[in-house]
Amino acid sequence: MAEMIYQSPKSIEEAVNLLAASSGSVNILAGGTDLIIQMQANIDEPRVIIDVKKIAEMTQAELTEDALLLGPSMCCAALTAREDIKALFPGLVESAYLIGSSQVQGRASVGGNLCNSSPAADTVPALIALNAMCQILGPGGERTVKAEDFVTGVGRNCLAEDEFLRCIEIPRPEPNTADAYLRFIPRTEMDIAVAGAAVSVTVKDGICSSARVVIGAVAPTALLVPEAAACLIGTDLGTADLSAAAAAATAAATPITDRRGTVEFRKHIVGVLTKRAASIAFQRAKEN
Amino acid sequence: MKTHVTTRINDETVEFLCEPQQTLLHVLRNELGLTGTKEGCGSGDCGACSVTVNDRLVCSCLVLAVEADGAKIGTIEGVASSDKLHVIQEKYLEHAALQCGICTPGLIVSTKALLEENPNPTEAEARYFLAGNLCRCTGYDKIIKAVMDSAKSLNQGA
């Protein structure tokens, strides 16, 4: 069996130093629900595991005047229990609630979901819809990347080997703004998204003044679909407007056929979800 | 290289040596003899290995044993106190909420976590909270009845 090393730094600085000093395959243990399964499947691969969950700020969430500063390793169960966050970002919390079971939510984190970079990740479309920014730390210092630019391909992202995600910053929504996330799965729980859609809308006088539409599990990465948003902006989200947005989402999707769904099914479903998520977000925004 | 871990399991201090890649499930079952925690899938999809780590419900197959260092672990073996069953265990028996029983330890640990977090769940809330605990025998009906009755009983007792 290959040598494995487990490290559990207590501070961000310690984590940065460990990451810089480690060579070979280094993995950040941000949640565990993906990494530990990958480890069991490849026991012969030597690696260094850096468990960042013992760094307090990595697992906490702070709501400032401007933004939510989300510790990337805060487990989904802790996040979904935060009523203050849910009130501001219902779509994000919905997406965290949809990841796996209660047990999985006790481990999985938004940061882990982002860094695992699966096309079907539930929280990624929600983060993009909310204009989230990813604060990345490495030996060269800190840099900030938009959520939509973080994931670069299936299982790939913009992190360099010696960098890690230290915080996800989500700006407080404008007045009369709300988000929603929906995904499609064959059962009611547990499955991986066949398709997903996150929508954030701002409503002024009953009319949508701005919108972001993001679709998931229908392309190598979650996709921001401005064409779909454009169908919503300036409308009251009538049936025709929603259908147009759905068609735009379907057109933007470039899914694959696999055991979870065919190209045709996914393209259709992502349209349905876009329509439904937009309606929910619109309703919420009107009530805000 | 093995790592020395000091942890608390069911309110007792326990020390063990483990490889960094060993899961908590593996150590509980194969090193510590706590075989009440079951393995159904090894991938977090069935809930048979449910335990609590620092009072948070998790699948022990998705936790590294080294992470237990300094933590507080709760397993099925700690749910009853000596020979006195927990109300939840009694209700599972009263409602015939188990058949083969392999999912039962995980379900009881999860039910306890549910009722600690939400003492008055609706039936739908209970069903969704327990969605990660697969049971192939019962069709869940009697399990849910046992959960709802446990909640009622615990609330009356409080």
Add this chain to the structure above:
Amino acid sequence: MSEAKQYKYIGQRTIRPDGFDKVTGRANYGADLSLPGMIWGKILRSPHAHALITKLDTSKAEAHPDVLAIARFEDFPTVNAAAFAEGRQDKGLVDLASNILADKKVLYHGHALVAVAARTEAAAAQALQLIEVEYEVLPPVMSIDQAISADAAILHEDMFTQGLAETPSAASNIASRMELKKGDVDAGFAQADVIVEREFSTPTVHQGYIEPHATTVRFDENGTSTIWCPTQGHFDVRASTARLLGMELGQIKVTASEIGGGFGGKTTVYLEPVALILSRKAGRPVKMVMTREEVFRASGPASASQSRIKIGAKKDGTLVAMQASLYYEAGAFKGSPMGPGCMTVFTPYDVENMWVEGFDVVVNKAKVAAYRAPGAPQAEFAAEMVMNELAERLAMDPIDFRLQNAAKEGTQTLYGPKLKAVGLVECLQAAKTSKQYQTALAEGEGRGVAAGFWFNIGGQSSVIINMNPDGTGTILEGSPDIGGSRASMQMMAAEELGIPLDRLNPIVTDTEHVAYNQTTGGSRTTFATGMAVVEACQDIVAQLKSRAAAMWNVTSEQVDWQDGSAINLAGEDKMTLAEVCAIAEKTGGQISGRGNINARGAGPSFAVHLCDVQVDRDTGKTDVVRYTAIQDAGKAIHPGYVEGQYQGGAAQGIGWALNEEYVYDQNGIMENAGFLDYRIPLASDLPSIDTIIVEVPNSFHPYGVRGVGETGIVPPLAAVGSAVSNAIGLPITALPCSPPRVLKLLQDAGQ
């Protein structure tokens, strides 16, 4: 008959005697046993669905410092090359052996080839990677259509279709054909006003027990070798292992651990004989545990099927002819449940003209195993779908239509016997008046009704009850308890002996402490082992009476047994069971009762299920909103566990109907070998499953019991399928009714 009798325990919702251990984690299942000096076995499996093994070199693995033994097909002395050369090869065993460890050919992805035992689990896994195998890959045969096509690759060059008028000269993937008929179907159809004929298909599904196969064994050169494993039948594990290893039954002791679900899937052997070979070679105890992925790929799933059903009725609703062609996939080796499929398909109906043919077809998938009423769900799904379509065409209520044609006492079955008293009519009537059937459907909902039949079996059961001097007793039975059967044994014994439940401890003992017991299957345990318990109790009562008689100086005939006490009919004396046991030493020694039987007269059981669904027409997703399972139990010994069987069968059937299926890629590799993508129902997927227990007593059982374990999985496929069909207004002919499939139906219909 004793149905008029008031019972003290029978029919109560008692606490199961093994409950404490099961809710506290103390109960020991298959993977829970470790032995001193134990090593770990692991299996190398085929990466191809169909291939010839051209090279198999284990030398590098053998050289691994932690490897202590290797097992291959050649290590089975009754089937290996030497046995073949000497003409002593047990041909009946060849399929079993070559499923456990492939011989010259691999026949499915995941097919076991070689087993390795090493000091640690990790070392065993590492050693597998050192084994060198070369293959000549053959085209995989992955469906019945492919298997029976003229240019199909042949799995077994020595397999010629059995059951034809003439045995063909060319090898075939059709292992056998059977035909059953009564009356004249052509004449029947000629009388019909309405005929519905359709083709159906069902996918490969898995029993989905939560506990993977596991075993811990110790080979003993001079004494008894031991096997610990979760199985539905440890006596049959012993028999199979002994035959494969050329051992005598008395040389092997099998202990059935607690079993974490079986549903038919734990009625055969996979690991046990292999582990025993490894243990013999290594001189150490060996433990083997399958991963979940191995369970899906290489334990026995249930047959995929294709069928064609034709049913004709008169305008007044009288059925006049029923015809079926049923094809079952057996997996890599012959032996699908095609036979029971043919025998059950039309049994719910009393119709003069029937004709059924069945085919057992091999394909490059894991060899199927039994799954709860094996063969019946696939066949009766197709038949019941057509029944519902006919009811609709006749504008009849589907329950009334069934009532008009229902099988009842005296009905001549297609497969042989005339039915004795059965409860189908009572189930249909209960369905009609049920709360669910009285509930109006909401907008967009659909409703389905289906009936189901299963034979149930009896067979051999052996029970010993040992009484202690204080009047407590131990019931030694040999039927593994999958769903609470210890409780029913305890209740029947307490009822017979007239003593409190907690005075009796039921134990599922190993193969050494009671005589042979048939495997727990066929819904036989509460029926047959229950009868053996009753017989053992009667044996005890006879002894108790004679002991009391000796004390009172009267004859046994002058002693009666009432409510747990011996009564002297010739005087005023009375002794409780405990008092008689206390003086056993003085009256001839301790008291044991024995009940070794071959039970006949298992009462067949009928069920009727109601399913209401809501279909999301934009996504094709189905939600089950209401469900009722109604079934004849004969007599429910423990109603809670009887209801549990109905609900569990319904839930498995709902899964089969809605989402469960093996998904294979073009190379025959299963793509969803885990609980993430093989989607069994979750707590949040199901509504409360209502139950109605119908009790039409089975006169062959002292308490009227019929088996209840299996029938409940028969109706759901058509109940759900018809409900979906009703909701979308389109025929359903293929399972599962998964969202993509239902959406496609809606889209193709332009809705």
